[in-house]
Amino acid sequence: MDPDLLGILMRWLHVGSAIVLLGGTICLKFVVGPVLNDQSPELREAIRGRWKKFVHAGIAGLLVSGLVNYIRALPQHQGDGLWHAMVDTKIILALAVFFIASVLVGRSKGTQKFRDNAGKWTTIVVLLGLLIVALSGVAKVATSPKASEAAVENTDPRDAALAR
Numbered sequence: 001m002d003p004d005l006l007g008i009l010m011r012w013l014h015v016g017s018a019i020v021l022l023g024g025t026i027c028l029k030f031v032v033g034p035v036l037n038d039q040s041p042e043l044r045e046a047i048r049g050r051w052k053k054f055v056h057a058g059i060a061g062l063l064v065s066g067l068v069n070y071i072r073a074l075p076q077h078q079g080d081g082l083w084h085a086m087v088d089t090k091i092i093l094a095l096a097v098f099f100i101a102s103v104l105v106g107r108s109k110g111t112q113k114f115r116d117n118a119g120k121w122t123t124i125v126v127l128l129g130l131l132i133v134a135l136s137g138v139a140k141v142a143t144s145p146k147a148s149e150a151a152v153e154n155t156d157p158r159d160a161a162l163a164r
């Protein structure tokens, strides 16, 4: 059987982008951020400018691979309430993470209030990011197509007939 090259590439891109975006934010929150508090605005600006490129690349990587993953996984999870609950919820949370992560490295006046409370909003990004990974893991393990087939097999045949 030919290896699913697109599936492998999208998984590398998705999990890789998640590692960079979430890992980098945790490093900023607990390692770099506390040290930067009494450093010059120039130094903070230099770090913001560099991290911004990773944030934009990470968001692009997660969106592209996430959409491809989602479209390819849909047929296998038709009627799979748990998978949709996990994945659809995480996508909504991910859009919130993308917005907050973008304004924290942004410059527009309208979103300055987020950067004035960068500590609080970075914590929110970390907590949402960890929740998203947890939901993704449940979606991956608890609702694999095999799990869905097994669930159907163990269902009372009369109910299974109704479900088809």
Ligand code: HEM
Pocket (backbone or CB within 6 Å): 014, 015, 018, 022, 062, 063, 065, 066, 067, 069, 070, 071, 073, 087, 090, 091, 094, 095, 097, 129, 132, 133, 136, 137, 139, 140
């Ligand atoms: C902060 C943003 C995100 C993070 C941290 C994240 C993280 C992850 C991780 C770690 C997995 C792999 C789970 C595993 O194999 O154990 C995963 C799977 C997945 N992600 Fe994301 N993701 C994010 C955003 C998105 C977005 C925006 C989409 C869709 C547009 C998406 C769609 C998916 C899909 C469809 C899967 C596969 C689920 C399955 O195979 O059953 N993700 N995600």
